[in-house]
Amino acid sequence: MRYRTIGxxxxxxxxxxxxxxxxxxFGSATDEATSYAILDRYVEAGGTFIDTSDNYxxxxxxxxxxxxxxxxxxxxxxxxxxxxxxxATKLGARPLSPGTTGPGGWSGPARWSPPPACPGTRCSSTTAVTCRTAPT
Known part of the structure; x- marks a missing residue:
């Protein structure tokens, strides 16, 4: 497994x-036993970075x-x-109720605002809590 520094x-x-x-x-369409097996194998292979969100x-x-x-x-x-x-998770992405409309007509969170910019970094569009140094 290869590794990279974030932040x-x-x-x-x-x-x-x-x-x-x-x-x-995981925990919905993928049952707990299967999810645990996947997670265990991922860690055995050297994985250290798991992506999720409270809205999925x-x-x-x-x-x-x-x-x-x-x-x-x-x-x-x-x-x-x-x-x-x-x-890695997303902040503020959980919808308030089914059918709510967020920014740009997106059928997601009704109240959402982008995270503050990380000085000297570029934030990933899919993982708002993860910032990495912007390429020069």
Whole structure:
């Protein structure tokens, strides 16, 4: 597995695997046992960067969102996983109710605003909490 540094501040930057595991449907369409097996294999292969969001399962069969993050919390506790695994999530993306319309007519959050810019960095459009040094 290859790794890359994210973040510019020495106090908060992290080394993460270049291959991130998307946990979009863990805890909803992907059952807990299967999700745990995928997560375990990913970590065995050297993966350290998992992507999720509290809004993903909102549109799945009456889900309320947050299922993936809750499953990841249970998995971390059951395996004794700590800070060595980075969880990237989106902030403020959970819809308020079905059918709400967000910016640009997007059928997502009714109240959403982009995160503040990270000085000297460029934020990923899909992971608002992850900032990395802008290329020169």
């Amino acid at each position: 510019a501040d020495p106090a908060t930057r992290r080394e993460v695997s270049v291959l991130s595991l998307g946990a979009m449907l 399962a909102f549109w799945v069969d009456g889900g309320q969102g947050g299922q993936s993050e809750k499953l990841l919390g249970r998995w971390r506790r059951s395996r004794g996983v700590g800070a060595e695994i980075v969880i």
